[in-house]
Amino acid sequence: MFDEYHPELGFDLGWDFAHYGRFLDPEKVNGDVLAGYHAGKAHFPIAQHRPTRYQAKWLQLRLSAMRRRRIVHADVTPEYLQRIDYDVCAVTLQPLTHSTRAGTDWSVDRINNDGAYAPGNLMVISTRANRAKGARNYIEVAKLAHSNPRPAAGGLSCAEWARLACVMLGSERRSTLARLSRRSLLEFRKTAGWRSIFCFSKSCCFPCADLGTETICSRL
Known part of the structure; x- marks a missing residue:
């Protein structure tokens, strides 16, 4: 678990967006997130799950926090x-x-x-x-x-x-x-x-x- 931003967190977020088939604007994320998103899209040509509203909010919350140079606690x-x-x-x-x-x-x-x-x-x-x-x-x-x-x-x-x-x-x-x-x-x-x-x-x-x-x- 990281207490501050780490490139792995950005990669994981992009990967999760691809895993759930959520659109990610490449103009509004950093390179770590974008790399994870592209890797996830290659690994999951078809979205694996349709996210619940809690999963969708979890993704959105992590993205919003990252834009504020913060992270969401693992819990x-x-x-x-x-x-x-x-x-x-x-x-x-x-x-x-x-x-x-x-x-x-x-x-x-x-x-x-x-x-x-x-x-x-x-x-x-x-x-x-x-x-x-x-x-x-x-x-x-x-x-x-x-x-x-x-x-x-x-x-x-x-x-x-x-x-x-x-x-x-x-x-x-x-x-x-x-x-x-x-x-x-x-x-x-x-x-x-x-x-x-x-x-x-x-x-x-x-x-x-x-x-x-x-x-x-x-x-x-």
């Missing part, structure tokens, strides 16, 4: 993405869609933009929430959550920014989350209901082995 697999998936966005509370090109489509984003593409720092939210979050950190999101609730600032309402802040809090300040989790979740429950509590806990808390869903919910 982030299609199976892991399926574990953290949910049918409702924890931020907007809208049902998540797939491949509709709408703002409700599901996306995988880092909770802390400065952190790794690794378990505990990934969440499934809608593309609308993802775009609104952008490169903002927890402090910036929390400030928007306390702004005037009437206009939607930056693409999200005040309540939606507050929900996003709840999700991001654990990644920014784990000790603070342990101390404030009961109050935060009780406030969240008042506006969102139990359905969103489960959505929140699965999107944010479940991947963290040291602060699991059962621990959070037992404090309510």
Whole structure:
């Protein structure tokens, strides 16, 4: 396993794109990825598998990370993405869609933009929430959550920014989350209901082995 970019990672990514029959734009990848893609296409003239949406997202996530000169942790697999998936966005509370090109489509984003593409720092939210979050950190999101609730600032309402802040809090300040989790979740429950509590806990808390869903919910 590599902790930083290595040519083998690029080659493997290109090979996997060919293995699953996914198109790869040669103008948007480096030479390592392209070499793996060409080798894979020669080895697999016909795609070996039709990827599930988790496998397709896994490929896309690795490519996006590489373009940011980062890598995806080896523990982030299609199976892991399926574990953290949910049918409702924890931020907007809208049902998540797939491949509709709408703002409700599901996306995988880092909770802390400065952190790794690794378990505990990934969440499934809608593309609308993802775009609104952008490169903002927890402090910036929390400030928007306390702004005037009437206009939607930056693409999200005040309540939606507050929900996003709840999700991001654990990644920014784990000790603070342990101390404030009961109050935060009780406030969240008042506006969102139990359905969103489960959505929140699965999107944010479940991947963290040291602060699991059962621990959070037992404090309510």
